[in-house]
Amino acid sequence: MIKRLLHIEQIKLLNYNPFRITLGIYFLAFALGLLIYPAIDKEIPVISLSDLFRFPDVWLFLTWITEPYNLLLALVIIMITTKEFNHHTFKTQLVFGLSRTELLLQKLILIVVLALFATLLLGATSLTLGLIYSYKITLSIALDNTYTLFRYFLSSFAYMSMGLLVALLIKNTAMSLLTFLAFRTFIDPVLFLVLRKSEVKWYLPMRTTTQLTPVPNVIEIFQKKLNSPDTVDESSLEIIPEGLPDWLNILMVVLFTSLAIWASYRLMQRRRFV
């Protein structure tokens, strides 16, 4: 059944221009990463950006850099879900034999596939850059920090689940896109500032999700490099300690994502598709 539902989504998506365009932008963004960072490198003396592309630092660095790309994927989910309302195609699928639960499952399967795809792309990009820029490659150094891929998958999955909820709630494409982006760029950050004196600020849904892929301590690596320019130091990036303990942060994201899926399920059962 899963294969069948995925195939239905595949027909819908691969022929849908906004999806193709967004996916194109997504690929382009990754490709530019591969080409542009090394180019910038030549213009900055002493510090070399390529230091960031060495194993095992490359995993953390690229995860942080490419995190906003996940927003594009969430926008795709919002677009295709709201379009089902616009075109009344949820109704058609119901009439021909899908259940309301299957309608939701369809989108969830798609979310998992897109999140896996994004994670694999990040993995492949990091691996390529790492292999190019590392001085010394051993398996243990190369694979250190790869757990960050799991965080990236979770981040991608969380964004898309929240996007799905917004789409099912609002139904209108433009309004849903705006609401979602407003949450990420405005509402959540403002709340963060308002709550700055309280610990609650670390528990906001978007904040916990961005905290999954935190800013690596880039300064530190350059300092090390400046202090001992000749040593080949396989320094490992450290994450600036901030916010919730790691496990709690991950737990919060899992909790928010589960809530979003549960709410989406309830909405799907109740929506009128006429």
Next chain:
Amino acid sequence: MSEILSIQGLSKSYKSVKAVQNLSLQISEGQAYGILGPNGSGKTTTLSIVTGILRQDGGSFRWFGEAPEASQRKSIGSLIETPHFYPYLNLEKNLRIICDIKGMAYGDIHRVLKTAKLYERRRSRFSTLSLGMKQRLGIAAALLGDPRVLVLDEPTNGLDPEGIAEVREVVLEQVKQGKTLILASHILSEVEKICNHVAILKKGELLANGPVKELLAEDEIIELSCSNNEKLKEKLGNSGLVKELETENGLLVLTLKDKITPAEINAFAFEQKLVIHHLVSRKRSLESQFLELVKEEE
């Protein structure tokens, strides 16, 4: 005849409007069941509930003798109101989605497109179709996989006369093959031509249901006048040829029994040595009968 759809005390309201009120229907295998009613009588609401689009407020229904489930709809071909497909996909790809939902191979797509006379347009996007073509694609989708039950809601809506005739032909063919048909329509002649059973709805309530022949029977009424109306009236009253007999403005108005023709009346009068000099057939049209049926309740 096994049970296909059984509706028990179904009710549905939209805020203050009672769309369907305590509706009960039984539809058996092989019936061509018409649901007839004016606009807003609850036909579409009823069909939307049994095809899983809407939830009823009260009552229940069973498909094939079992509690409703999404998977049952895979053996039902439905067209509810206007058909909705992905506008940016071509016809073939839209139908592939339906095949995937039903869990069937794509082999049947060309056949149904040919039946709906859309085969030449199979690579056109859905959004480029005219209203009538969209409607025909809806019918093609309903025919996919040769389902044992067809649920069609106003299938000839938006079609030109030629299209209407073609769709009726396609639907009649399905009925002849023994498929069960549930057809909602506000057009009396459509129900009369296609269906053998009919339920008449008005404001969400069932007014009448039964075989088309009984419910929408065309009683033949004639008016006549002869040399001696009184004598003829007396003779006819005892003849067993007429159901009703009245005098109106100096004319005899007879409602004929089944299969009795005006010619037989004429012959009968002649036997009685009465010469008829005025004989007009006053067929009560179905339309007026339908309107009568619907009006009675007001």
